[in-house]
Amino acid sequence: MIPENALDELRAMLGERLSTGKGDLDLHGQSETWHPPMPPDAVSYPRSTQEVADIVAVCARHNVPVIGWGTGTALEGHASAPRGGVTVDFRHMAAVLEVRAEDMLVRVQPGCTREALNQELRATGMMFPVDPGANASLGGMAATRASGTTAVRYGTMRDQVRGLEVVLADGRVIRTGTLAAKTSAGYDLTSLFVGSEGTLGLITELTLRLHGQPEAISAAVCAFPDTGAAIDTVILATQMGLRPARVEFLDAATAQIINDHDGGTFEMRPHLMLEFHGSDAAVAEEAERFGALAAEAGGSGYRWATQVEDRNRLWAMRHAAYHTILASRPGSTAVVTDVCVPISRMGEAIDRAAAEIAASPIPGPILGHVGDGNYHAILLVDRSSETELAQAKRLSDAMVLHALDLGGTATGEHGVGLGKLHMMAREHGAAWDVMGAVKRALDPDGLMNPGKLVRQN
């Protein structure tokens, strides 16, 4: 429990922006997925970097954990408070601070969501492309090294974050990176904090790269005889230099669920859904070249469209897929797997996972960001069944172990949080100890988001 005098100090600083109400604590302890609720002792709502630094300094003095909070859309329990402490909710630090059009950069506060940023950018001809599905906060997306459907063309948060302002565990404020496009001036602290899940410090400002809004967009969908044919088409397209902005894989089980629950008319086969960005001529050419490759691989029903309504029709079901899948089993919660493998091994990895899921009692359709080798089985477990949860975790662990055998990773984009912690020693070996050494160097008392990412002492 948090010492009362620590609460007093925080209350003196924040007034009503420090909350210990049960509703607030419960809200900030819950998870989008199967992780049990773990509420903090208090929730703070700072308005400035200085306030964040002051909160962290008070917590450091009283040995109280500090947990960052964006929009609460993490899937691996990142923002829960297994050791209590003070959650720092960034909702009042959500401004777009500066758009630098010539440099194609933007400075934002961490609570700004990706949709709010793109809304702000609409008239500028620029956009922020990373799309993890949820309308997550940009601070949270940086903290988990998020990516999503567009990473295949634009890269992940690792590629977008030019610099950060960070409050360290002792309350010091540092700036990493610069406004320049590149630097060789010492250790890449920006990359160290991106993906550190709040365990090394709290991000209080981000400088992000922007991209031009595409002149034209085309969307396409195609069925394939089997997983391998779909993946091989993507490999070939990549080797030929096609640069789709999205390449999504849906397995036959997903097609079935969308047909049954969202009025889809998919063939009962694996599908690819694609989007191309570029000039009018370029997106037409890319869509046609991809169609030719798909046909050679036995693809069927290839359709593509450039008009907004037609594109939206093609993609609407994919955008809704996660919730359609969740709703297909009422009363269920999801264990969402997140392995990422070298694309050359993706076909066999997906086929093996699908076979293991099919041999289990648990439904688990598979969706993937196939250009990156990243895919998710949405394992639907009865919310009240410990047995099903255990089975789903076993399936997930088996997928991870197979991915590691293939040279892949336990998590392509969701992060470690609580849910992948037990796989880190296996994935990294001695490198996980190096992560622990970095953690101890920056947070010797282990107060920044404790219980996550690194070995627990």
Add this chain to the structure above:
Amino acid sequence: MIPENALDELRAMLGERLSTGKGDLDLHGQSETWHPPMPPDAVSYPRSTQEVADIVAVCARHNVPVIGWGTGTALEGHASAPRGGVTVDFRHMAAVLEVRAEDMLVRVQPGCTREALNQELRATGMMFPVDPGANASLGGMAATRASGTTAVRYGTMRDQVRGLEVVLADGRVIRTGTLAAKTSAGYDLTSLFVGSEGTLGLITELTLRLHGQPEAISAAVCAFPDTGAAIDTVILATQMGLRPARVEFLDAATAQIINDHDGGTFEMRPHLMLEFHGSDAAVAEEAERFGALAAEAGGSGYRWATQVEDRNRLWAMRHAAYHTILASRPGSTAVVTDVCVPISRMGEAIDRAAAEIAASPIPGPILGHVGDGNYHAILLVDRSSETELAQAKRLSDAMVLHALDLGGTATGEHGVGLGKLHMMAREHGAAWDVMGAVKRALDPDGLMNPGKLVRQN
């Protein structure tokens, strides 16, 4: 001095592959630029990761510094041995270990040079694009986060390194990253070691991204009325989505030197030299669109070519420029500046630097990778004149301070080494202390390339 029993242990392990001959020591203590020679006590030539680990372990036991050595082409004294110790020369660890065509990845040993790799890749349709000028080793390029002319399209070493094998200061061997295109599994140790200049460990293997060889290449050159017009054209082209593979800036002083010493026929004005990669149609279109933008900005003499001989003719003088400039003042050595600024401020930064150089007695033509905001003044100082060296350093420091004021960095691609160490506190503030904390966590005895990058105790 290295203890004799440490030398005995290393000799027992390496035989003739441990050298203490004066020629060898001198060779490994010298620098390409103005930095004074600082030879090590011994040079080792390991053949395997295990040998590297054993060398480092012996040195750790005897408190002896360890310095990595690729091709010795660093410009900031990175591989010199100010505290003596053992240099690890990777010339016998230069193999291309595995080409993974479907994953567009290659595994190489650190001593492999970029030209050797591209030679090996010729028949595969793929290439490794990073081109810092020198035929540097890939291990060295990763260690300094090198980039060069093609970074504007393909990115720097930061963007190419998918994973590393590293020997740590205590002799442990770790692997960072995976073969997958992305990962959110913990701290980005790959990015931490890229650019760490051998101060955290020695890179013994690299997994690198490959890119398709372009179907077609076009090259272009254009004169501009002034620096601002050239830079503004690049900004506009970038905003319009043009993606040149190279955009090099040459100032009027460079044009003059090339005309005088390499038979050039440049106008006495700033120039841009460009290269476009893509399909036949795309490179023609990009070259034409760029030409139209250049014309609007008052550009003159715009020429472009797609035939190899014509392209080579356009670019040959740029490729030779550094040596042409050096040779233009016999007996001189170079202080090569390396600031990088936000491109929106690049015009004013170059103009101010050129004015300060012109007001000094030192010649200093300016070349730049203008798409990245990175440019170099080649300050030519009399090898024997301490006064000129001091003047050049003052000019360089002034450029750095101005770059920092503009939100830029002291070094875009050459690294810190010895030459930029005195600017790190200024550039990073408290973040430099964080780098020091990371250093102490991974190398508590300060034996890995001591004297470089972090604060010296």
